[in-house]
Amino acid sequence: MIPVVDCTHGIISQKERIYEALTKVGFVYLINHGLDEKSIDHAFSSSKKFFNLPLDEKQKYNKSDNIKSKTGYVGIGVETLNYSVKSTEIRESVNFSPNDGSGVDFDPSKISEIGPLMKPFLKELNNKALEILEALADVLEFDKQWFLDQHRVYEKPSYTSIRFLYYPIVPDDIRNGSERCGDHTDYGSITLLLQDEVGGLEVMNRQGEYVPVKPIENAILVNSGELLEKWTGGLIKATRHRVRTPPDAALRKKVRYSIAYFMHPMHETIVKPMAGDLMKYAPVKTEENTLKFLMATFTN
Ligand SMILES: O=C(O)CCC(=O)C(=O)O
Numbered sequence: 644m645i646p647v648v649d650c651t652h653g654i655i656s657q658k659e660r661i662y663e664a665l666t667k668v669g670f671v672y673l674i675n676h677g678l679d680e681k682s683i684d685h686a687f688s689s690s691k692k693f694f695n696l697p698l699d700e701k702q703k704y705n706k707s708d709n710i711k712s713k714t715g716y717v718g719i720g721v722e723t724l725n726y727s728v729k730s731t732e733i734r735e736s737v738n739f740s741p742n743d744g745s746g747v748d749f750d751p752s753k754i755s756e757i758g759p760l761m762k763p764f765l766k767e768l769n770n771k772a773l774e775i776l777e778a779l780a781d782v783l784e785f786d787k788q789w790f791l792d793q794h795r796v797y798e799k800p801s802y803t804s805i806r807f808l809y810y811p812i813v814p815d816d817i818r819n820g821s822e823r824c825g826d827h828t829d830y831g832s833i834t835l836l837l838q839d840e841v842g843g844l845e846v847m848n849r850q851g852e853y854v855p856v857k858p859i860e861n862a863i864l865v866n867s868g869e870l871l872e873k874w875t876g877g878l879i880k881a882t883r884h885r886v887r888t889p890p891d892a893a894l895r896k897k898v899r900y901s902i903a904y905f906m907h908p909m910h911e912t913i914v915k916p917m918a919g920d921l922m923k924y925a926p927v928k929t930e931e932n933t934l935k936f937l938m939a940t941f942t943n
């Protein structure tokens with residue numbers, strides 16, 4: 644169901660295929676994307692070391708009560724992505740942002756399990772996300788610089804963040820279809836997801852049915868968020884997705900790790916349709932729009 648695009652000759656050379664996948668499915672797998680595999684392995688092993696710490700150690704890095712901050716450790720039950728249902732989602736995460744403008748300084752290199760290599764990795768992911776956005780601008784016939792100018796996230800505050808996700812074993816008596824991550828769309832511009840081999844991610848098709856996504860080793864799974872849908876007047880889709888425990892009995896006993904890079908425009912950016920149906924969405928200010936989601940999904 645999810646198109647696989649080989650980027651051996653560069654992201655830009657595959658711009659039409661990437662665009663087409665995001666308009667039809669809202670998700671696309673990129674292989675041979677140029678992101679260093681050693682950096683990916685290192686990121687996963689750091690994540691495992693961190694989540695293996697005792698709970699009280701992890702809680703020292705708790706997300707601040709400042710709702711405007713997206714960074715820090717988020718324990719089980721603190722965040723519910725499907726806020727219309729509010730059942731506990733069995734997931735932990737730890738989040739870092741280049742600059743979320745909250746004034747909360749949460750530096751990954753201060754956690755010895757995560758270490759100093761995380762900053763260059765974040766930058767690599769950021770560059771990859773910018774490359775994808777530039778390719779999309781090209782297909783949409785926007786100014787080549789358009790998306791780049793809205794995502795200067797190292798210079799100005801934004802909700803751009805990297806999120807290490809850990810899904811512990813789900814007890815057998817919990818079966819609600821979205822035990823690990825509730826049904827949602829991402830609310831930024833694009834998300835780059837790296838996942839281990841366990842599986843469980845499901846993406847909604849156009850008939851409204853959930854379809855499992857098969858993990859592909861070292862591939863980047865890209866999906867478009869709400870703001871890209873608005874910017875393109877509905878041409879590019881923000882598709883619903885969730886993470887459930889796999890039905891396979893052996894896999895159900897496995898913990899799962901994934902790493903997501905959420906690219907958001909700068910707080911100050913006003914997003915309004917520039918293609919497709921120009922009347923479909925009212926303009927939104929990025930910071931306020933995202934804050935609305937944070938208030939709905941976090942219990943603190
Ligand atoms: O862990 C995953 O595979 C997906 C997580 C996700 O969709 C999210 O955090 O927005």
Ligand SMILES: [Fe+2]
Nearest residue numbers: 827828829884
């Ligand atoms: Fe998501």
